[in-house]
Amino acid sequence: xxxxxxxxxxxxxxxxxxxYVEMLIPIQFGVPGIKLGLANLLIVIMLYKCGTKEALLxxxxxxxxxxxxxxxxxxIIYSLAGGILSLFVMTLxxxxxSFSVAGVSIAGGVSHNIGQLLMAMLVVETYRVGYYLPVLxxxxxxxxxxxxxxxxxxxxxxxxxxxx
Amino acid sequence: xxxxxFVLIGLVLLTAIAVMSYQYLKKDPGNxxxxxxxxxxxxxxxxxxxxxTIDINGTNxxxxxxxxxxxxxxxxxxxxxVNQKAISRDGESIICLPNKVVVTVxxxxxxxxxxVTH
Numbered sequence: 001x002x003x004x005x006x007x008x009x010x011x012x013x014x015x016x017x018x019x020y021v022e023m024l025i026p027i028q029f030g031v032p033g034i035k036l037g038l039a040n041l042l043i044v045i046m047l048y049k050c051g052t053k054e055a056l057l058x059x060x061x062x063x064x065x066x067x068x069x070x071x072x073x074x075x076i077i078y079s080l081a082g083g084i085l086s087l088f089v090m091t092l093x094x095x096x097x098s099f100s101v102a103g104v105s106i107a108g109g110v111s112h113n114i115g116q117l118l119m120a121m122l123v124v125e126t127y128r129v130g131y132y133l134p135v136l137x138x139x140x141x142x143x144x145x146x147x148x149x150x151x152x153x154x155x156x157x158x159x160x161x162x163x164x
Numbered sequence: 165x166x167x168x169x170f171v172l173i174g175l176v177l178l179t180a181i182a183v184m185s186y187q188y189l190k191k192d193p194g195n196x197x198x199x200x201x202x203x204x205x206x207x208x209x210x211x212x213x214x215x216x217t218i219d220i221n222g223t224n225x226x227x228x229x230x231x232x233x234x235x236x237x238x239x240x241x242x243x244x245x246v247n248q249k250a251i252s253r254d255g256e257s258i259i260c261l262p263n264k265v266v267v268t269v270x271x272x273x274x275x276x277x278x279x280v281t282h
Contacts, residue, residue: 072241074261103169110176124204124259124266131187131255134180141176 011058012065015042019066034139037109037147039066043087044105044151049158052091059083077123078116085115101155102148109144110137187255196254196271198233200226203264212252212269223263233267235260 018038025036039062047055063083067076089111093099099107113136120129200207202221210218210228217236218226224245225237234250240262248258254271 072262075242078261098166098168099172100166100169102165103172106169106172106176120259120261123261124201124264129257129259129266131257134184134187137176137180137183141173145173 011042011046012061015039015062016066023070037143041147041151045154047090048155056087059087078119081119082112082115086112101152102145105148105151106141106144110140113140196269199268199270201266220265224260224265226267
């Protein structure tokens with residue numbers, strides 16, 4: 001139990017550092033909402049190492065902390081919508097066992113973007129935001145694949161470490 | 165990577181391409197206007213063919229030039245809307261989430277008025 005708390009602290013700290021590193025990347029894509037989602041690397045690893053409950057806790061803690069430190073109320077709301085939906089979808093796909101880590105992560109990236117888009121529609125009260133759906137879908141596949149490939153490599157090397 | 169991974173990628177990309185081609189093939193009706201809403205409320209409609217600078221509630225500045233609309237200034241710290249590219253096609257929009265400002269290109273029938281403000 002003590003061990004688990006320590007691991008959780010390490011993961012939270014890493015996720016926060018990744019959020020910060022991502023902020024330093026100065027590239028803009030012309031469409032709001034597209035970013036690498038480095039912190040999701042930790043969420044995917046946590047999902048495979050521990051389970052949905054722990055990954056959800058990590059995701060929510062990460063979003064609220066990084067929102068207070070780097071963002072604002074809105075970034076917290078959007079990230080929560082994306083984070084929770086993507087975790088839900090990733091859990092469903094992981095249970096089916098017919099997807100690899102990369103596949104699960106891609107589904108997570110895509111659904112993360114869909115969740116944010118839905119929340120944006122609610123907040124600004126216009127369906128027009130949906131114009132960016134295709135771009136966000138493609139971006140979700142690319143970032144999800146990148147995160148997924150790195151996550152599966154990390155998981156291979158973490159095989160001997162038991163966090164549970 | 166397993167087979168299902170590629171099926172998933174294929175399906176998502178196919179959806180994206182389908183929606184995209186629909187957006188591009190949709191006829192450009194010309195005579196477009198720029199509609200601005202703040203917090204879901206209509207703020208004003210402006211002619212896209214006319215060069216002008218619009219101040220939105222003092223929080224954002226929108227510039228219309230050469231048939232394109234671009235957010236040139238915003239008070240919010242993230243500046244996502246300012247970094248976004250200029251818009252000109254029907255349905256495209258610039259959104260400033262912190263200020264709840266939505267700028268949309270509306271294509272449509274000929275308008276009798278050049279623009280409406282309030």
